[in-house]
Amino acid sequence: MLDKHAADVVQLMAGIGRAARAAARPLAIAPTSAKNAALDAMADAILRNEAAILEANAIDMTNGVEAGLAGSFLDRLKLTPARIRDMAEGIRAIAALEDPVGRVIVAWQRPNGLEIERVRTPLGVIGVIYESRPNVTADAGALCLKAGNAVILRGGSDSANSSAAIHACLVEGLKAAGLPEAAIQLVPVTDRAAVGEMLKGLDGNLDVIVPRGGKSLVGRVQTEARVPVFAHLEGICHLYIDRSAELDMAVTIAVNAKMRRTGICGSAETLLVDRAVAATHLVPVLDALAAAGCEIRGSEEVVAAFPAAKPATEADWRTEYLDAIISAKLVDGVAGAIDHIETYSSHHTEAIVAEDQAAAERFFNEIDSAILLHNASTQFADGGEFGMGAEIGIATGKMHARGPVGVEQLTSFKYRVRGSGQTRP
Amino acid sequence: MLDKHAADVVQLMAGIGRAARAAARPLAIAPTSAKNAALDAMADAILRNEAAILEANAIDMTNGVEAGLAGSFLDRLKLTPARIRDMAEGIRAIAALEDPVGRVIVAWQRPNGLEIERVRTPLGVIGVIYESRPNVTADAGALCLKAGNAVILRGGSDSANSSAAIHACLVEGLKAAGLPEAAIQLVPVTDRAAVGEMLKGLDGNLDVIVPRGGKSLVGRVQTEARVPVFAHLEGICHLYIDRSAELDMAVTIAVNAKMRRTGICGSAETLLVDRAVAATHLVPVLDALAAAGCEIRGSEEVVAAFPAAKPATEADWRTEYLDAIISAKLVDGVAGAIDHIETYSSHHTEAIVAEDQAAAERFFNEIDSAILLHNASTQFADGGEFGMGAEIGIATGKMHARGPVGVEQLTSFKYRVRGSGQTRP
Numbered sequence: 082m083l084d085k086h087a088a089d090v091v092q093l094m095a096g097i098g099r100a101a102r103a104a105a106r107p108l109a110i111a112p113t114s115a116k117n118a119a120l121d122a123m124a125d126a127i128l129r130n131e132a133a134i135l136e137a138n139a140i141d142m143t144n145g146v147e148a149g150l151a152g153s154f155l156d157r158l159k160l161t162p163a164r165i166r167d168m169a170e171g172i173r174a175i176a177a178l179e180d181p182v183g184r185v186i187v188a189w190q191r192p193n194g195l196e197i198e199r200v201r202t203p204l205g206v207i208g209v210i211y212e213s214r215p216n217v218t219a220d221a222g223a224l225c226l227k228a229g230n231a232v233i234l235r236g237g238s239d240s241a242n243s244s245a246a247i248h249a250c251l252v253e254g255l256k257a258a259g260l261p262e263a264a265i266q267l268v269p270v271t272d273r274a275a276v277g278e279m280l281k282g283l284d285g286n287l288d289v290i291v292p293r294g295g296k297s298l299v300g301r302v303q304t305e306a307r308v309p310v311f312a313h314l315e316g317i318c319h320l321y322i323d324r325s326a327e328l329d330m331a332v333t334i335a336v337n338a339k340m341r342r343t344g345i346c347g348s349a350e351t352l353l354v355d356r357a358v359a360a361t362h363l364v365p366v367l368d369a370l371a372a373a374g375c376e377i378r379g380s381e382e383v384v385a386a387f388p389a390a391k392p393a394t395e396a397d398w399r400t401e402y403l404d405a406i407i408s409a410k411l412v413d414g415v416a417g418a419i420d421h422i423e424t425y426s427s428h429h430t431e432a433i434v435a436e437d438q439a440a441a442e443r444f445f446n447e448i449d450s451a452i453l454l455h456n457a458s459t460q461f462a463d464g465g466e467f468g469m470g471a472e473i474g475i476a477t478g479k480m481h482a483r484g485p486v487g488v489e490q491l492t493s494f495k496y497r498v499r500g501s502g503q504t505r506p
Numbered sequence: 507m508l509d510k511h512a513a514d515v516v517q518l519m520a521g522i523g524r525a526a527r528a529a530a531r532p533l534a535i536a537p538t539s540a541k542n543a544a545l546d547a548m549a550d551a552i553l554r555n556e557a558a559i560l561e562a563n564a565i566d567m568t569n570g571v572e573a574g575l576a577g578s579f580l581d582r583l584k585l586t587p588a589r590i591r592d593m594a595e596g597i598r599a600i601a602a603l604e605d606p607v608g609r610v611i612v613a614w615q616r617p618n619g620l621e622i623e624r625v626r627t628p629l630g631v632i633g634v635i636y637e638s639r640p641n642v643t644a645d646a647g648a649l650c651l652k653a654g655n656a657v658i659l660r661g662g663s664d665s666a667n668s669s670a671a672i673h674a675c676l677v678e679g680l681k682a683a684g685l686p687e688a689a690i691q692l693v694p695v696t697d698r699a700a701v702g703e704m705l706k707g708l709d710g711n712l713d714v715i716v717p718r719g720g721k722s723l724v725g726r727v728q729t730e731a732r733v734p735v736f737a738h739l740e741g742i743c744h745l746y747i748d749r750s751a752e753l754d755m756a757v758t759i760a761v762n763a764k765m766r767r768t769g770i771c772g773s774a775e776t777l778l779v780d781r782a783v784a785a786t787h788l789v790p791v792l793d794a795l796a797a798a799g800c801e802i803r804g805s806e807e808v809v810a811a812f813p814a815a816k817p818a819t820e821a822d823w824r825t826e827y828l829d830a831i832i833s834a835k836l837v838d839g840v841a842g843a844i845d846h847i848e849t850y851s852s853h854h855t856e857a858i859v860a861e862d863q864a865a866a867e868r869f870f871n872e873i874d875s876a877i878l879l880h881n882a883s884t885q886f887a888d889g890g891e892f893g894m895g896a897e898i899g900i901a902t903g904k905m906h907a908r909g910p911v912g913v914e915q916l917t918s919f920k921y922r923v924r925g926s927g928q929t930r931p
Contacts, residue, residue, distance in 0.1 A: 106848065110872050183871070191893055195882055202874060204904055288904060309734065309905050330927040337929035423531065445922045446608070447535050449627060457620055457925030466930065467921070468616055479629055479713060479918035480734050481906040493904035496892070497870045500882030502755040504762035505891065 098283030100263035120176035123254030137246035203229030212294035215243035228491035238271035316346030323435035324357035347462030523708025545601035548679030562671035628654030637719035640668035653916035663696035741771030748860035772887030
């Protein structure tokens, strides 16, 4: 790791931006075979360099322990032979995805004979700013490459050695396939100023930023970035149990939506139960959640019906616990659920359990969140579960990408118009 | 027109933003029939209030003449009964467009039975900042409404009275259909500070800005906006005549691409001719352009072959003339054309004339502009010509909207997932 003064960092980052932009054009027209050859060579290099990666990771782990990092943080940082194999397999899975570049999205003909098609193109240069999960280096680098984009990776300082060792394997893969090395660059300094330069857009050489990490990182990027951002700040996801819900299904989905994994963005944070079925549905659902180890924070009515619940405060409706805690409230039917969700949701993912199709359609139409589910768990909010392959994250913005951001969402498009000499009258 | 101090403008604009956001939700779920009823009522109101609109316009024209505005400016400002009829018909044409909101873009099923669909939703609140073409008030207001968006219109101060009279008709239409009046707001002050507030995003209540006007307006918006912008700064469009081009077609397309209308963004500004056919194609094409009244600014080789041409300077390759002037240069085949275009283009629209399909495909693949045409005039770069109906402009950015920005490009999307009790393993 270099240690640089601010002016040096500005210069360094500007150079990285220029190199990325220069790499973007050959990448944009690189054939699928070259991109896949690079990805396969990257996976090979990662497996071949397992020892070196583990050694680099051991340095990061030692530093992390000395720095007193939390256990959960160290767990995310730690690499094992199995995790390295997963990383290589993840890259091969990205190679196996259909190449989005050049794909015709829609085509039509005009009365004057012009044939128009909208085809996918790469976006250009993507910046990925992430915390200390070293595997993001491989995942994000591979995904951006598949979509024909150059990428600038800025990993957390705590995983700097691990990321550098992985990055070296990616560069080996690029070289093996004859693609520009600057297609995947890792920022070689840990100064926070480097992030600041990326947020300013590197003199127009950065087209979009994807932050991967906790709320403070994403919040900083969303607030300060002068370029578009694909991200979600938080996933305050709701599960609504309608009066028409089958009780068994409601119980099963509630437990899965909250408890399958509590630390992911698609985990349910608030349970809304239709007041019309409070007598029959509320307690069984809460019983099942409590039995699974979940703490309940309820509205007054909920606490009255389920005394084991703690009283919820206004802040609870706005909190992404990312933990075995759920807030719970009675609402007046689907209209009440929609009102609550439109007030408190982070517009990530919401689910309704209902047999009444009209209630489900109303929920689908009137709630403006990236993902809405009917009779399914909120934990399906994931690009892999959507069949989109690997994802670089989930976006709650409305511009360009929304929901899972996979290889297709990392593209733009252009129009191709074929004529036979047409002029405009 | 009010005259306000800066703090008042900040407050005023914040209130406009809040009102727009509040209107956006009912608008987003308004049925197609209500939106179309509002549009029809707007068209009726415009026709019914012809006298009032002409009277307001007469005030703007008198002020404009007194202020010494240029003739072309006054021509754009002037309304006539025919122009008012066109405005009303334009609104009816927007009513006739298919409603994009709720349209399923793509649908698929997962092995676990989940049915996933991506459906169009409104974007939210759109800001339109335009110069003194009063008809933009009607066009932009109607187009945003059709896509279910609230819109904040900020027209030029020189057309303030005309825009206000037209806006009153739009509000009449909204009221007649029971839609919120704040769905289409016209900023009632002419302070430049109002624009500044819009560029800052009105506390998150503005989702995208569309500037409509000259380069200085668009440049300011692109540089200062903290929200996404749909725009093109300029249209430095190229026409390339390949060695395989049919001479007659090349001549016809060149004259049309440059001279049909010289003041539109899709007008060709640079002619590139394959050196291999310099002897046969260059002079006839330039002769035809000159005969049509076009000034030629050529590279040394072009001037040698066509002495009536003036010598081009480096600046000519970077200039959008918007006038009866074209720059001209010989290039080494399609590769040379691509190099020149990728260096100098504004990535708006480029055309190739060629019988060689491989040359055309290479041109299509390797040039990263919003619109590419083969054997057709660059002047087809227009949403109407694309069959997309009315457009609010043409965008050269790569995020979200690119090329003509019509009603579909003014939408976002969400995912609807239908299950039968699925939980994630």
